[in-house]
Amino acid sequence: MPLHVLNHPLGTHVLTHLRDKTTKPALFRTLSYQIALLLSLEATRDLATEEKKIETPMEPMTGRVLARPLVIVPILRAGLGMVQPFQDIYPDVSIGYVGLERDHTTAIARSYYCKLPPLDGRRTIVVDPMLATGGSAAQAIDVVKAAGAREIVFVCIVAAPEGVATLSQAHPEVPIHAGVLDRQLNAKKYIMPGLGDFGDRLYGT
Ligand code: PRP
Ligand code: URA
Numbered sequence: 001m002p003l004h005v006l007n008h009p010l011g012t013h014v015l016t017h018l019r020d021k022t023t024k025p026a027l028f029r030t031l032s033y034q035i036a037l038l039l040s041l042e043a044t045r046d047l048a049t050e051e052k053k054i055e056t057p058m059e060p061m062t063g064r065v066l067a068r069p070l071v072i073v074p075i076l077r078a079g080l081g082m083v084q085p086f087q088d089i090y091p092d093v094s095i096g097y098v099g100l101e102r103d104h105t106t107a108i109a110r111s112y113y114c115k116l117p118p119l120d121g122r123r124t125i126v127v128d129p130m131l132a133t134g135g136s137a138a139q140a141i142d143v144v145k146a147a148g149a150r151e152i153v154f155v156c157i158v159a160a161p162e163g164v165a166t167l168s169q170a171h172p173e174v175p176i177h178a179g180v181l182d183r184q185l186n187a188k189k190y191i192m193p194g195l196g197d198f199g200d201r202l203y204g205t
Contacts, residue, residue: 002175003164004042011038015180018157019195025204029081032129032202035157035179037085043125043155043177044070044090066091068122071149075100075128075140076113078199082127082155094122096147098140102132107189109136111143119149129157129198131178132191134166141171157198158182160191 017023018031049064069092074080076099086093099113124144131137137154144152152174154167159178162185167176182191195201 002168002172003159003181004175004177005159005181006035006038006042006177006179008038011035011179014038015157019193021196023201025201028201032081032157033084036082036127036155037089039082039155039157039177039179040085040089040125043153043175044123047123069094071096071117071119071122071124073098073116073124073126073140073144075126075136078130078202079128081198081202082129082157086125086127096124096144098126098143100136100139102136102189107133107135109139111139114143116144116147119144119147122149123151123153124149125153125155127155130191130194131156131159131163131167131176132185133160133189134163134170137163137167138170141167141174145171153177158191158194160185160194 014031014035048067050067051062052065053062070090071094072083072086073096074083076097094117096116100109100111102109126140128137154174155177157179159181182194184192186192
């Protein structure tokens, strides 16, 4: 199973505050930024670099820089809460958008928006905080593949075993980076213990 779970005390600390039901939207947004930053480092550990000749104030040297630009694709709307750290620390990042919304009774995702930059030859990082049934993630990856993405990574904050199984079956070559792997889904397809509805908590709805 291509699942990588974050193993860092700062990640555990941030996640505990993110899960806490008394955490208000302003702090929730900051914590989302912090956990997404830690996850972005994990999801890009193996990015290709290439040589670049520079001169320091002391002497010439050969350094290394990223060989190819990155594309981040948040699944709207909650995925937007994970985009900023990628914009802050990765040069030449492009952002695409896939809009999906789960039906409240069936938990099946409906597509309502798609706008993507060129994906061919670039690592495409699809981000969505919650991997519950895995339906949204699998559908979003279908969309980026159809648009030309070949090197795809999926990043989430909380994963359920059911979502990991579904996504691994649909797209076995796509690595999954998760902040934490939770116990299970409940009857309404919410993650347990989870953190509730991420989009609602992020946007105060
Ligand atoms: C949530 C979440 C994921 C999806 C995960 O979005 O942000 O996109 O559910 O569930 P799944 O793995 O069962 O598909 P939601 O549909 O609530 O929309 P929102 O981001 O607009 O709140
Ligand atoms: N979407 C959420 O925001 N939370 C869950 O627990 C499941 C799907």
